[in-house]
Amino acid sequence: MDSNSAKKLVKSTFGGKFDEYKFKNFIKELFNDSSSIHENSKNIINFTGKGFSDYINSIFEIGDYNFNKNESIGFYVVELKRYSSIDRARAMQRNLIAKNLKNTNKTAGLVAFREENTEDWRFSFVKLEYTFTEDYETKEKLTPAKRHSYLVGPNEPNYTCQSQFKELLTIEKNISLKKIENCFSIENVTDEFFEEYEKLFNDLNKSLEDLLSTDEKIKEEFSNKNIKVEDFTKKLLGQLVFIYFLQKKGWLGVKKDEKFGSGPRNFLRKLYDKEFIEYSNFFNDILEPLFYKGFSEAVDDYHYSKFQCKVPFLNGGLFEAINGYNWKNTDINLKNEIFKNILDTFDLFNFTVMEDQPLDKEVAVDPEMLGKVLEKLSNDRKNEGKYYTPREIVHYMCQQSLISYLSNNTDISKVDLRKFIENGDVAIESIIARQEEAKIYNGKSFTKLELADSIIDNSKELEILLREVKVVDPAVGSGAFPVGMMNEIVKAISILQLINDDLIDYYKLKKEIIENSLYGVDKDFSATDITKLRFWLSLVVDEDNIDYINALPNLDNQILCGNSLIDTFEGVELFNTLKEGFQKSLNFYRESQQKFKLLEKKKNQFFNTDIVTKKKTLRVDIDNLKWEIITEYLKESGNSSKIEKIDKYRNVVDKPFLLWNLEFSEVFSGKNQGFDIVIGNPPYVKEPTNRAAFDGLRDSPYYQGKMDLWYFFGCVGLDICKNNGVVSFIAPNNWITNSGASKFRNKVDSEGHIDTFLNFGNYKVFDAGIQTMIYIMRKNDEENEFELDYSQLLYDDIDINDLVEFLYSNQKTEQFNKFKSLFNRKLFKNNYFIFLEKSISQVINKIKENNVTYLTKNEIFTGADVHQDFLNKRNAKKINMEKEVGAGIFVLSDDEKNKLNLNKKELSLIKPYYTTEELFRYYADIKNDYWLIYTKSDINKKISNYPNIKKHLDKFKEVITSDNKPYGLHRARKEEIFLGEKIIVARKCQKPAFTYVDFDAYVSQTFNIIKTDKFDLKVLTAILNSKLIQFWLKYMGKMQGNNYQLDQEPLLKIPLINKLSMDIEKEITLNIDLIIDSKENINSYEDKINNLVYESYDLNHKEIKIIEGNI
Known part of the structure; x- marks a missing residue:
């Protein structure tokens, strides 16, 4: 058609x-x-x-x-x-x-x-x-x-x-x-809505920026109130979206004598079209009064006289002026056309207040999708290492964390708990079906109740545990995990109430859970706003009263803005009830305890108050109490000099620190202090990528070189978790072998008990090419040795149904492996974490039991650190050389080298440069395509002796980042490692490929070089390329997803037979010579080498079969 x-x-x-x-x-x-x-x-x-x-x-x-x-x-x-x-x-x-x-x-x-x-x-x-x-x-x-x-x-x-x-x-x-x-697919709406929403955001943001550039009064107000244009724009669009959800319920524009639910479903459009009131500027004359008066001031009959209709009093903070700006006396006359475009776009889409339900989904803009869209808007999202978690994974992590929490606190089997939590929707439907059947068949029902007896027998105990659980996401983003946990807790409690024939008030239940159980922190103020918006929308879903609309709760003490990794200021601890000696000063301790009780009382009052003046008073009282406690602590600890300095952050929304035991004092009181569940998707940032992200963290006991920012979250997650509580994170999977994660590994080894580890291999959970894993662990150090459930995804091209099967199934398939793995604290201390199946572990031990030796650090070297080999697109733009993208900087083609007209002295610095185009498994092609300008750290002093090289490199001076810039390589390495006989191997590869080279060959830092006198290098090349060593590297080396990471560390740990028999060495030499000479049809020679290697390690047929079936 x-x-x-x-x-x-x-x-x-x-x-x-x-x-x-x-x-x-x-x-x-x-x-x-x-x-x-x-x-x-x-x-x-x-x-x-x-x-x-x-x-x-x-x-x-x-x-x-x-x-x-x-x-x-x-x-x-x-x-x-x-x-x-x-x-x-x-x-x-x-x-x-x-x-x-x-x-x-x-x-x-x-x-x-x-x-x-x-x-x-x-x-x-x-x-x-x-x-x-x-x-x-x-x-x-x-x-x-x-x-x-x-x-x-x-x-x-x-x-x-x-x-x-x-x-x-x-x-x-x-x-x-x-x-x-x-x-x-719900993703169709997500993609279309985000594309349109982003355009609207950019247009509105630019319009506001233009207004600030021409209106000094607005500019001054924004400056005085510390308002960022981007935050204002995000909040305004969020407010408009919220109204679209509200008008779907018929709550807006209700006639004076009619009930809520009867209002027009296109209230905003009618407002814009002047059907309620005439205006000059839509934002200044209509939206601001609606937001900051109509929605924010309680009136007995809800009648808003300006529009001559009912609007609900919403409370909560969404419709409070950002940073308290003076909206009444500041005319922000944004163009009306901007809002026409927003309404025209929003009117294309269906909005639903129904939360995502696994069995019944509306393909429409829902609150979960809104969170995703708003989070994607962050300009610095990828630079800050933030990635949105797919809803299937959020469901899984929330469910498994809840199962683990209930399992830790009851004697109910995990099998029964899994059925209760994972298949809760099925359980609800079976209960409803039985109740309907009982009505029809005189009390008889035929549908099987999809719930274990142990759940029914312990329903009251389970409900208490579910109501008391304390959950936090320390990098809350758009609130996916706290909202996900709320939905799982509500579903579980509603099942228990259904089987006990209790009446379920979903609004009241959700509100109680939000108040008592759910917490979140984020550095980004707009992220905390999104999370609050999600919670408010989740309550709106279940508000069915048509006479009286409940005011939304105030969430400022549940969802906080701050740096959850830092609890110090200029190296000084600001507050810590857990610190030894905190209780030594009885007066300070007693006063603090009294203030804590008062603080918690006022926080409870603040959550529920809907009186504007009382809310303001409570907010000030809560803030004063916190700062009194901090000030007294600083005095008590001898740091009074810091009080004046830190006071400047008192009114700053996004503070550069967060005091966990003060902000969440209700969680850190009593004997077993901390959260029951710490869950999230922390930001992934390497220090060279974003050094600013590590500011304030370098003095932390958890800091080390080559680390990722999320390791801090892993450590803090354990710190804030109570004993036997649950920590569940999704993050990059290389921490178990990364040298920069050794402190984090040791903390997990000494304080954690990993129950579940899911390795996604090469499957891209996120848009970016990050290989990820999920761990679910308990804070428990009791057992020295224990079993954990390990899952490995083997395919990277799977659909969402396959992903769900991988998450929930406990069976091996062609697409994924599942097994029990033994974790030994003593074995893993100061070491990699290696998760092995029993049969594989036995073969590994057999290999190690031989008379073996190892390469040493002075036999393995990294290639030259070139930094700028060729001109990339980003650097080309910086120096206005866009037409020369790909041009050689320190690495030259034959043609580029010849055009430089180098003299004899300059040619002495030009070295043959090799890549994977010339370096193959076993052998290398001596004919190189590229040349390296091999300059050391002393070159800058004598560059005048090399005028043509200087002239060439001067063109790129602005983009050369070497420590020896502008003329020296970042790290040239000792020249002897590139000369003569050696073995070269790519540091990252899909399959290990060790190359025997017997000529001068210079390579980059993406390669390692082996030079040793202990072995015949040809024979060593053959052994290193064998299936046995590939097997060893896969299970005892470093893997990044399904790729081998052949850094120095894993190469140092390869067990090599100390002395081969003369016959085996002779046979290996013969076969590798045949491989190097023939280069093609080498399978039969490789098979002979593999068998000789198996023989030298004394492996039997069964052990060989295990190796060949698992590489």
């Missing part, structure tokens, strides 16, 4: 009230098959079972389509009855389709759900799903089925739905089930 026809078809189908003829026509065109629609269809409601008739008027199967032998899809039109329980109705709708799919052996269904006397309707994709049972076998279930839906019709924007199916209709080739499913 051509593009215009497709556009008309989707608009006609989804842009209006449901029309069965149009819907059938759409199906025929989509599948390019008129026979896919049945001529006659019957109402099959009577064949679906008694339970559905309370929710469904009729269900018609109007057609079907077979993709192949194994995949088919049915087409349905369902008319719904109005029903008060949305959760029950949704569950029954899914299960109705699931039952029909099961009965007719179909894989999926496309369904139009319509309701009596309603213009809008729901277009859904329902697919039978699979779940993992308690014994981890994959079994098909009648439920859960998963439903993804678009809300469509004349009153619902459905831009994404129309655009996705328009594109599908234009595809000429046969349609597939996967393509249909992809049209219902």
Whole structure:
């Protein structure tokens, strides 16, 4: 179908009230098959079972389509009855389709759900799903089925739905089930919405910057209140989005005598179109008064006289003027057209206040997506090492952390707890089904209760634990983990309340959990704002009162802005109740305890207060108490001189420190101080990439060279976790072998107990090429040796369903490995962490038991550190040489070298330079393509002797970053390592490739060079390229994902047979000579070498099989 026809078809189908003829026509065109629609269809409601008739008027199967032998899809039109329980109705709708799919052996269904006397309707994709049972076998279930839906019709924007199916209709080739499913992917909306949101942000930000450049009064106000234009823009757009969510509930523009829920769903548009009031400037005259008066001042009848309608009093802080700027006396006259563009864009999308639910997802802008979009806006996101965590991984980490917490505090088996937490949605549906059956069949029910007896028997104890848990994310970002934990806790408690027939008040339950259990910290003020926004939206979802709207809570003491890694100022500790000697001064201790009690009392009052004046007073009181405690501590510890200096940070929002035991004093009181769960995705930053990120941290006991910033979070995570609490992070996977992580490893070794370690290998969890892992550990040092669950993803090209299987399944497959690994604290102290399967561990030990020797540090060298080999795009732009990107700087091609017209003295500095283009496994090609300007640290003093080289390098002077700039290499290394016979190996490779070289060859720092007199270098090359050594390096060396990291450390640990027998050495020499001479068809020679190496290490057939099956 051509593009215009497709556009008309989707608009006609989804842009209006449901029309069965149009819907059938759409199906025929989509599948390019008129026979896919049945001529006659019957109402099959009577064949679906008694339970559905309370929710469904009729269900018609109007057609079907077979993709192949194994995949088919049915087409349905369902008319719904109005029903008060949305959760029950949704569950029954899914299960109705699931039952029909099961009965007719179909894989999926496309369904139009319509309701009596309603213009809008729901277009859904329902697919039978699979779940993992308690014994981890994959079994098909009648439920859960998963439903993804678009809300469509004349009153619902459905831009994404129309655009996705328009594109599908234009595809000429046969349609597939996967393509249909992809049209219902939430990521489609995310990508489209972010693209548009980013444009709006940039336009609004520029407009505000332009205004500041011409209006001195605004500029002065922003300067006095320390307001960044970017933060103002982010908050304003966030406020507008929040209003879009609110107007979906009909809370805005309600007539004076009507109830909440009856307001127009396009309130902002009506405001802009002057249907409520005339104005000159939309922001200055309408939005600011609405935000900072209408939403922020409580009125008994909610009537906002300016607009002559009801608006709810929201409280919470979202609609407080940023940094308290004087909005009444500062005219910020942003152009009205800016807001027209914002409304035009937002009106394209459907907004839903429903939180993401695994079984029933609306393909619309939801709060979780908003968090992702707002976080992606951060300009410095990648420079700061921040990456958004996919929702599937958030679900997994939250669930496993909760399971571990409950397991640590009860005697219930982990199998039962996993079923309770992981399959909570299934449990809820089974409870609801049993309750519905009991109504129909006189108290009898037939559906199996998907819940273990141990959960039912201990329901009260579990509910107490769930209500008391304390969770923190020390790098909270957009709040994915705290919000995820809230959803898991609410779901678990609601299951327990359902089985006890307790009434569930979701709003009250969520609010209690947010107040008592969930905390977060971030350096970025706008990130904390996003997290609060997510929490507020999650409460709005469950506010169903149409007479009285609950004011939103104040979250300033739950979600804090500050540097969670620093609790000092200019090297001085600001406060620490855990420090030895803190309780020595009885007066100070008693006074502090009294202030703590008062502080916690006022924080509780602040959370719930909705009186503006009282809120301001409490905020000041809380702040004063904190600073009194800090001041007294500094005096007590003999650091009074710091009081005046630190006082300048008193009113700064994003303080450069965070005092955990002061800010969260309620968590650090009592005997077992700390959080029950520390969870998150900390920023990943190497010091050379962003040195500023390490400011204030270099005096920390956790600091060391070559480290990553996230190691600090790993250490602090253990510090703030209570004994036997849970720490769960997703982060780069190389910390277990990285030399810069030795302090962190030792802390984990001495204080942690890793329960689960998931290695994602080369699979890219994030957009950036970072290889990641998840660990879930307890803070526990009791056992010296213990087993942990280790998982390794073997493939990097997997879809989201494969990822979910990897996360939750406990079985090995072709795509991933799963096993129990032994962790020995004594063995791993001051060492790598190596996670091995038992059979592999036995072979490793057998290899080590031989009479072996090792290479030494003075036999392994790194190549020359060149820094600037060629001109890259970024540097070319700096020096206005964009047309010469790729030009040689210190590394020259033949042509570039010849054009320099070098004299004899200069030619003495030009050395043959080799790359992987000439360096192969076993042998090298002597013909080089490039030449290295080999200059040492003393070159700058005598550069006048090399005029042509000077002239060449002067062109690039501004971008040369060498310590010996502008003419010297960063690290030239000793020249003898490049001369004569040697072995060269790339430091990072997919498979180890050791190269025997018997001529002068200069290489970069991406290679290591082996020069030794202990071995015949040809024979050593053959051994190092053997399967046995590859196996050793894979399991005892350093791996970055599925790549080998052949740095000096792993090379030093390779066990080499001390003295080979003369016969074996002779045979190896013969075969490597044949390899070097023939260069092709070398498999038979390699096989002979491998067998000779196995023989020299005394391995039997079974051990050889293990090696060859695991490399």
